[in-house]
Amino acid sequence: MIRTLNFAFIAITGLVCLGLYRISEEARVAGAELRETRAAIIREEDSLAVLGAEWARVTQPGRISALSQRHLDLSERPAPQLSSLTQLPAKNPPLVPEQSIRNVNAVAPVAPVANPPAPNAGSPVPFAQFRTGT
Numbered sequence: 001m002i003r004t005l006n007f008a009f010i011a012i013t014g015l016v017c018l019g020l021y022r023i024s025e026e027a028r029v030a031g032a033e034l035r036e037t038r039a040a041i042i043r044e045e046d047s048l049a050v051l052g053a054e055w056a057r058v059t060q061p062g063r064i065s066a067l068s069q070r071h072l073d074l075s076e077r078p079a080p081q082l083s084s085l086t087q088l089p090a091k092n093p094p095l096v097p098e099q100s101i102r103n104v105n106a107v108a109p110v111a112p113v114a115n116p117p118a119p120n121a122g123s124p125v126p127f128a129q130f131r132t133g134t
Helices: 002-058 061-071 098-102
Strands: none
């Protein structure tokens, strides 16, 4: 009985040692990943600091003013003031002048209509003979 009990305790001790080793390896791998992540965060923060300094240099009002004077054709005269919407340019100019559309004459040929027979109460009425009242 004591031999069996000793063997069981030795087996349990071995399993506990394997479990602790597995947990310690997971902690070591997680620590390595944490160090890599922290290093990546520090690199990104350094990049953001450099970009912030570059943005501050690029957006200086004096620099923007000098660039606008050098590259844009701006003048000191005031922009034209519009007093009504009719002075705005046409958004989509017409493809054909309106005068030519107003002077168009169109003739539609009309087919001669024979006197239709009066509808009987029992015969169906053709569709063209219905009156809608409008």
